[in-house]
Every structure is written in structure tokens, then in C-alpha cells.
Amino acid sequence: MIMKKVLLTALMLTTFTSATAFANSAGPSTTKDDALQNAIKNDVESFVKTAYVPYYTINSTKLTVRNYTLQNNVLTAQVDISLTKTLKAKTVDDVPYVKGLKKKLSDLKIAKAANVTDAEQVVNDKSKEIGTYIGVAQEQNDSFRITANVVNDKLDLKNAKLEFLDFLDWVPATAFIPATDATISKHGEDDLTDAITVNKKNVMKANTNSAGVITPQSIIIQYDRLAARDYANTWTSEVPNGFNESKWNPGYAHHTESGGVDCANYVSQAISAGGIPVDTTWKPEAIAWVNTGQSISNGLKQYMVDTKGYFYQTTKSGVSAGGWIFETNGSHVMFVVANDGVTMLFSAHTNDRLKASFANFGSTFNYYYISASYAIN
Numbered sequence: 001m002i003m004k005k006v007l008l009t010a011l012m013l014t015t016f017t018s019a020t021a022f023a024n025s026a027g028p029s030t031t032k033d034d035a036l037q038n039a040i041k042n043d044v045e046s047f048v049k050t051a052y053v054p055y056y057t058i059n060s061t062k063l064t065v066r067n068y069t070l071q072n073n074v075l076t077a078q079v080d081i082s083l084t085k086t087l088k089a090k091t092v093d094d095v096p097y098v099k100g101l102k103k104k105l106s107d108l109k110i111a112k113a114a115n116v117t118d119a120e121q122v123v124n125d126k127s128k129e130i131g132t133y134i135g136v137a138q139e140q141n142d143s144f145r146i147t148a149n150v151v152n153d154k155l156d157l158k159n160a161k162l163e164f165l166d167f168l169d170w171v172p173a174t175a176f177i178p179a180t181d182a183t184i185s186k187h188g189e190d191d192l193t194d195a196i197t198v199n200k201k202n203v204m205k206a207n208t209n210s211a212g213v214i215t216p217q218s219i220i221i222q223y224d225r226l227a228a229r230d231y232a233n234t235w236t237s238e239v240p241n242g243f244n245e246s247k248w249n250p251g252y253a254h255h256t257e258s259g260g261v262d263c264a265n266y267v268s269q270a271i272s273a274g275g276i277p278v279d280t281t282w283k284p285e286a287i288a289w290v291n292t293g294q295s296i297s298n299g300l301k302q303y304m305v306d307t308k309g310y311f312y313q314t315t316k317s318g319v320s321a322g323g324w325i326f327e328t329n330g331s332h333v334m335f336v337v338a339n340d341g342v343t344m345l346f347s348a349h350t351n352d353r354l355k356a357s358f359a360n361f362g363s364t365f366n367y368y369y370i371s372a373s374y375a376i377n
Contacts, residue, residue: 092131097341100188175359225322228274260350323369
């Protein structure tokens with residue numbers, strides 16, 4: 001028994017000594033990596049806060065480093081940031097987009113334009129919508145990638161390359177930065193003109209039957225855009241480089257073939273949750289439900305916009321929660337879950353995204369929102 005205790009004690013001592021020696025040998029490397037990871041997290045956090053300081057108060061942030069490598073004194077890593085933010089605007093009239101809307105409305109009134117009444121309705125509706133964001137904390141999730149040289153165990157951040165993850169690709173981090181007050185205000189002016197011309201045309205088209213008689217479509221169809229938004233945020237997650245099928249609605253088929261092609265299936269589900277009715281053409285697993293319509297003529301886009309006229313094309317700044325984004329250079333759709341007049345957020349499947357910011361990428365995307373001919377809750 002005594003011999004066994006001696007052997008056990010010796011074994012424990014040896015194990016402890018070996019573990020201590022291993023920890024000490026790994027210590028400097030771990031300490032260096034920790035310091036570098038903290039440095040890149042601080043750099044990304046600082047970049048985000050600086051980009052948002054004109055418009056938002058940042059209430060909280062959480063940063064996670066993934067895909068970290070350090071080879072030949074070159075560091076590459078992905079930094080995911082989750083934050084909550086609140087518009088600094090105290091009233092809806094302080095939001096530059098609304099300022100632009102009201103400036104254009106004022107110009108129309110001075111010119112005694114014939115469409116002033118329509119313009120007033122648009123401005124009132126949009127102001128009411130953006131007003132719901134005032135004083136309300138919003139959640140947001142984004143990813144950045146940093147590549148930097150390590151010199152004397154310190155990060156050369158001055159010459160580092162910082163990138164931002166859009167819906168699928170890495171782009172320069174400057175794409176994350178919101179537009180200026182003047183640019184956002186100009187978007188408001190342009191969107192008012194668009195809303196009282198293009199949207200009015202769609203109202204007439206959607207509300208006119210085969211006999212040329214205008215019918216009150218709002219009695220037939222009601223679209224609850226917030227219910228659609230809530231569905232979209234419930235049944236996805238933030239997996240920028242893949243997907244998490246356990247977060248998808250088990251009540252629908254999951255399209256994980258070819259690495260994941262569930263985007264249109266997901267957007268159709270959200271639209272359906274908002275109240276757009278299924279029929280023999282648009283229903284779960286039908287082509288119009290699961291295909292974006294980019295490469296065929298009878299997909300989601302054609303059904304919702306061209307055939308039924310439920311949605312019409314608008315602009316990035318003009319689309320609201322409950323609308324959706326269509327990639328014109330590929331085959332992808334995403335669901336709009338917020339647009340506070342400064343930043344638009346989207347949720348999507350494959351890659352899975354949840355309340356991610358959408359940068360401005362020019363003419364490679366179309367934006368669709370529910371036609372004014374249908375009731376919007």
C-alpha cells in the first residue's frame with residue numbers, strides 16, 4: 001500500500017511537472033497570439049465605431065476572432081462583430097433621409113405640382129416607418145477580415161488590409177461606412193420622385209382587372225411586412241461562411257444540395273408569413289418558390305413582380321423591412337429586415353446571415369418592396 005502511494009505521488013508530481021513545463025513552453029506563443037488577437041479586435045471595433053459615430057450611439061459590442069493564422073510574420077484573421085446601436089436622431093425629422101423627402105415635398109408645393117397629395121402620402125408613410133427606429137436599439141452582425149504584417153511581435157496596423165464581408169464576398173472595408181448626410185438626403189429627394197411615379201403606375205396595373213375596371217386589391221390581399229421580417233429573423237442564424245440547418249424551419253424542405261441553395265426557399269417562406277397567398281404556381285417546392293428566377297423565366301422574381309405585381313422595384317434607400325434584394329449578376333435573394341434611413345440590414349440563407357448590414361454595391365442588385373396597392377401593416 002505504501003509503495004502504491006509513493007508511486008501515485010511520483011506519478012502526480014511527474015504529470016504536474018510535465019504539464020507545467022508544457023504550459024511554460026507554450027506560454028510565450030499563446031501570450032503573443034492573445035496580444036495580436038486583442039489588437040485586431042480593437043482595430044475592428046474602432047473602425048466600426050468611427051464609421052458609425054455620425055449617426056449612431058453604440059450600446060454594446062462583442063467581437064470574436066476566427067480563421068486566425070500567423071505564418072512568416074503575416075497575420076490573417078476574420079473578426080465577427082455583434083453590436084447594438086441606436087440612432088442619435090432625437091426625432092424622425094433629424095434623419096437626413098427624411099430631410100431629403102421633406103425638402104423635395106417643399107419644392108413640389110412651391111411649384112404647385114399636380115402630385116403634391118401623392119407626395120404628402122409617401123412622406124407621411126415613410127416618416128412614420130422610420131420613426132419606429134428612433135430611440136430603439138437595433139441588433140446587427142457583421143464580419144471583417146484583416147491581413148497585416150507582424151513586426152517585432154507587433155501588428156503593423158498602419159499598412160494592414162481591412163475587408164468587409166458583403167452577402168458573399170470580401171470587399172474593401174470602406175463599403176461599410178454609411179454615406180454622408182448630403183448623399184442620404186439626396187437619396188430621399190430622388191426616392192420621393194420615384195415613389196410617386198413608378199409606384200403609382202404599379203398601383204394602377206395591380207388594381208385594374210381584365211375589363212379595365214379598378215378594383216380595391218387591398219381588400220383581397222394584406223401584407224404584414226413586420227410578420228415577414230420576424231419570420232426571416234427567427235429562421236436563420238449568423239454563419240457568414242456556411243449555414244446552420246438546425247436554425248431553419250423544420251416545416252419546410254431544406255435545400256442543402258450543391259453546398260446550399262436555400263435562399264429563394266427562405267425568402268418565399270418569409271413572404272408567405274407576411275400574408276401573400278400560395279397558389280398552384282407559387283407554393284412550397286414549386287419552381288417559383290425555390291428558384292430566384294435569375295436563370296429561368298418562371299422563378300420568384302417573375303412571379304412576385306411581373307406576374308402578380310405584389311412587389312415593385314425600388315431603391316436601396318427606398319426599400320423597407322419586408323422587402324427583398326435580388327442579385328442581378330448571380331442567383332441570390334436576401335430578405336430586408338431593417339432600413340432606418342441610414343443602414344439597411346438583411347437576413348438570408350446559404351450563406352446564413354442574421355441582421356447583417358448591406359453595403360452599396362451599385363447596379364448589381366435590385367430591391368423590391370410591396371406595392372402600395374396592397375395593405376401594409
